[in-house]
Amino acid sequence: MNKFQYVKPATLNEAADILYQNGDEASILNGGTDLLVRMRDKMIKPKVVVDVKAIPELKELKYTEEEGLFIGAVVTMNEIVCSDIILEKYKILAEAAHEVGSYQLRNRATMTGNVCNASPSGDTIAPLYVLSANIKIFSKEGIKLVPIDDFILGVRKIALKPGEIVVGIQIPPIKGKNGGSYYKHSRRKDVDLATVGVAAFCNEGRWKIAYAAVAPTILRGYKAEEILNKLDVIDDTTLIPAMDAAVEEISPISDVRASKEYRFDMIRISLKRAVLAALEQYA
Amino acid sequence: MYKYVGKDVKRVDGLDKVTGYTKYVDDIKMPGMLYAKIKKSPYAHAKIRKIDTSKAEALEGVKAVITGADVPNRVGLYLEDKTFLATDKVRFIGEPVAAVAAVTPEIAEQAVELIEVEYEELPSVFTAMDAIKPDAPLVHENLGEYYHGPIFFPKPGTNISNHYKIRKGDVEKGFAEADYIMENEFYVPHIQHAPIENHSVIALTEPSGKVTVWSACQSPYAVRKALSVAFNLPLHKVRVISPAVGGGFGGKAGTTLEGITIPLSQKCVGKPVKLTFTREEDMICSFVRQGCLARIKTGVKKDGRIVAEENTFYWEGGAYTEYGVNISRAGGYASTGPYDIPNVKADSYCVYTNQPVGGPYRGFGMSEIHFAIEQNLDMVATQMGMDPVEFRKINAIKEGGHTVTGQQLYNVGITKCIEAVEKDIEWGKKSEPSGPNKVRGKGIACMYKAPSMPNNVASSAVIKINEDGTANLLVTAMDIGQGSNTVLAQIAAEELTIPVEKISVVTGDTDITPYEWQTVASRITYCAGNAVKKAAQDAKEQMLKLASIALGLPAEYLEFKDEHVVSKIYPDRKISIASLALGLEMPDGSGVHGPIIGRGSFIPPNVRNTDKETGQGDKPVAFWTFGAQAVEIEIDTETGQIEVIKVAAAYDVGKAINPQLCKAQIEGGIVQGIGSALLEQQIMDKGRVLNPNFVDYKIPAVSDAPEMIVRIVEVPEETGPYGARGVGEPAMVPTAPAIANAVYDALGIRINSLPLSAEKVLKAIKDSQK
């Protein structure tokens, strides 16, 4: 690893100043489970590492009927998995958070880190797409909310300018009957990255679908959604057109984890399983 | 009847390990320590034209830079074909070509980047089948000049570094008599040992020229020998200390990083030089399990008797086969598995390729060949309409039966093992799948294994009795997690009647602990166990003489009991071991004899060479261990994922010195076997490893462990301590073929190569539907 300066600011303003002054040479350190790996592999060589875990605003986890759920940037995956309000109202998020790495890893990893890392296989991102999450960003100019699909631009590319910090993730309240599920297909049950992932969420009969690990970014499954929205009965057979649509919507690659062909096969099965599991939650 | 042997004594190293106290090599920090890094070859095969180290040497903080010119001597355990750094050419991607020692690891790394190497690329070979072609580029042009052990048969001018032959009976006659003849082919890929501890070595050269290395190694004496050859040092000037081994699985059996750290330390006398491999380096630059292509032709009679078999194994040995040649030999002399087949022709070829170096791996060839043998057996049984279990019982070696080398065997436990797993897995009974799109299947596989070692390898042990009646046991058998410290302490305790907790085991220091050939081959309980037993007996003989004087009774009327020498007739006439420890004090205050030090030496008795042309011999190995496993699996037919639900295992271990540790070994072996069956493969593209990390090289996690029913069969081995045989490696051998056989049972589909990845299984399902 290269030499770097470590700073741990106590306020957002202080952090923003440091980040602004150092521009590209600074990296935000959250749980560090992506950042440190990339630094070790010399994929990035920041001169300044800005630890944001001392900033009070980032530690919040709260829910209100009006604004919905706010998950502060430094809230860990394990805190999310164990949160009663998330388990009650946004179970798909707890489910996805639980899919990330191992227990030890989830003690450090954060959902904001997962989003900002913007990996196509990030497990919590597809669920955030189907929940229409917004990313809450602080800069010296103020606070802004950016829809997650505008925030993520490509593989490890996000819409964040020097001096900006993600404060957390804001998820709208959900009204009416709903149910969601994230299905992760991986080589090994535990501690593995998704070969293919599908998030399915249904609210008052309207479906939202997102695919993971099958394109440079998470993808919304608009075609599959359209088909699902029209279905009266959803089962193994009626799902087939939606499964076919999923295949058309993705552009997977072949890599050491799986061939493109296998990913095409698995998107079908993952879609089916995610939708059926979401239906089981539907209430 | 035994007090300590056969008991579930708690691991003597347990507390230190679970509290994190145990110090592994990389935990050791010394004043003035330097850190080393290696420069690696980016080419699979290339001539080294020039190495320029001047920029690296000029970097501040760099203390030494070495290249192949500094380590010119060829070394190798069985075939001296390697140098510690590449000299004339590089033979695989990742091969070390130069190394640096600097005051920090970061500076060392920076310096490595400043080393400039000019290469001239050469054509490469990546599969055994390509490498044996007559016009294949040669990985080692000078094979004919390499020194090798007399039991190996390299073919100079080719890439074949060993050709082991078996010619038993008359194979042509056998096939002529057969009612059915079938041929099958199988392949297992290269896999990783994946120990939790990466390779790590510290070397220190003293002003006198004496070299000490602290090395995470399984075999300090074998390493010492190789280093003395490599560096022209007499043995007493090389000290190898193995403080602790964080998992070996064979990967830490030979020499590894010692050969790089020593020449660095010789250039910085008085300063310890540490080299710890990163995980990526561990996975590319250290031993891997060889790939193996196996072809089996089987001739069977209608009644199910196999009458002829022709086996050909091609081992993808990688760039250096100093160790690999012996794996091909082991594959040869075990080539039919635990079955009595009268006519056999087997050819086992160790082949050089431009790939990472193949080496010892738990099972030493047995996992690879049994994947073929045991699937082939099922395929033959299916074709004949026979039940796989029955078919195995018919052909399994019986009392007085013969192995493939013509060795006649007695005390054979294989049939008992088959019967045990047949019962425990409820063979023949189908259970319900857990849901739609799921199918279940059961499969069985057997195995046998002998320690793959030269005939006359030696072990020794020293026991020092202390004046309070406690004892120190000195051995160089290494506890690499298998529990040898505990088992050897139990053996000493049994003989001396001193409780295990009063015996402290000291291991792994060639200046202090006595000779042990290697901690490999599942030989330690057997070999070192015999040496410890003899050392204890030696100490006892000395004490008996003294007790006889003290008690005024002839030695034959005395026995050892509860830390005392006691009269067999008058139990109250006794003297404690403690009071004999430093010799006997006479009534007039004088003393006799002095401290009690027991020494024991052992060489497996009567193990002899086999015939060069036929491979036949009446005792080519010390002993055989037999075992069987049966598995139940469930397959998700939509994804191809296999879940192993249950594994029943039975092993004839002769005598379980510590049944709990024995079972733990077997459970660990099963899980490792599941890894090799379902997940593990070193993925390579033209010699480049694509998954040198745990992100993409998956080994089983806790949630992959199935229900395991482990049964221990005890048919004593006459020459083993208390009848014990080895079991560490046999534990993983049958798991993969049993799972492959269960896949067939579930789907009616044969998959002839590992791993049985979800993607491969799904593809096979789809192909079968076409």
Ligand SMILES: Cc1cc2nc3c(=O)[nH]c(=O)nc-3n(C[C@H](O)[C@H](O)[C@H](O)COP(=O)(O)OP(=O)(O)OC[C@H]3O[C@@H](n4cnc5c(N)ncnc54)[C@H](O)[C@@H]3O)c2cc1C
């Ligand atoms: C062993 C292991 C297993 C893993 N398994 C999985 C898995 O199964 N699924 C999965 O999706 N991921 C997995 N990961 C990846 C990683 O753990 C997750 O992406 C995790 O959520 C990252 O969170 P973090 O807090 O550690 O992020 P960090 O590493 O701290 O940061 C990640 C990136 O986000 C940026 N960042 C972080 N916080 C902010 C902020 N507040 N504002 C702006 N930018 C910010 C950082 O600068 C960095 O670029 C695994 C990683 C490891 C090491």
